[in-house]
Amino acid sequence: MSRVEICSEQDIVLARQVARKTASGLGFSLVDQTRIITAVSELARNIFTYGIQGWMIVQELKNSTGVVGLEFVFEDQGPGIADLQLALTAGYSSGQGLGLGLTGAKRLMDEFDLQSKLGQGTVVRIVKWMR
């Protein structure tokens, strides 16, 4: 398990490096590594852009049948998301992005879970299982 604090542009790069190292260490294919790093990049940037500061926690998982997975949890104590459904609509952005950050990360991973409370913060959990 490792933790990356996210409060600058360079921390987004650091989060990607940690994701790359962990995913390749576990033996994910190059395509899945690229999917994972891209999703991590989107969610780490969301923390920096909307949550101002927060952190990413990386953890290796194993399910009941022994399949290995990689879990990332992104947490911030920023303003939170007012309308979760809207935030998960492809093409919608409250910022300056393409509106594909959250939906993109969701499409790239096997599991995606978003929880947010206004004024309290946001937690996004993503998992990729090894094929």
Next chain:
Amino acid sequence: MDKTSLLKLGNVLILSIEGEINDLSVVSMQEMLLREVMNTSARGVVLNISRLEIMDSYMARVLSDTARMIRFMGGSTILVGINPMIALTMVDMGLDIKEVKTALNLEAALEMMKGLILLAKYPEVNA
């Protein structure tokens, strides 16, 4: 920390973007490139991303914006070197870079650029 390199070949600028570039550097790269287009009177820009680690929605947006800015300045832009992993990921995410023409490698890009520059010079050829 040199994350980009710029080459001039005739009236074409070739910008290569390297692996682990951060968001701030991407923006300063964009400004530097537009200045160079102005200063060198370049007619075309080839953006080589074959050594880019990933393409996320931010990078896609900056590349697309940059191509549009270069078009406003009278130039053409070709994106080159999208590897299979990045192509797969972009389709998974639903990312597209509509403003930009793409080529498989530098050689193909330079060949295509000749045509684009000619077309910009004699637009009636297209009619």
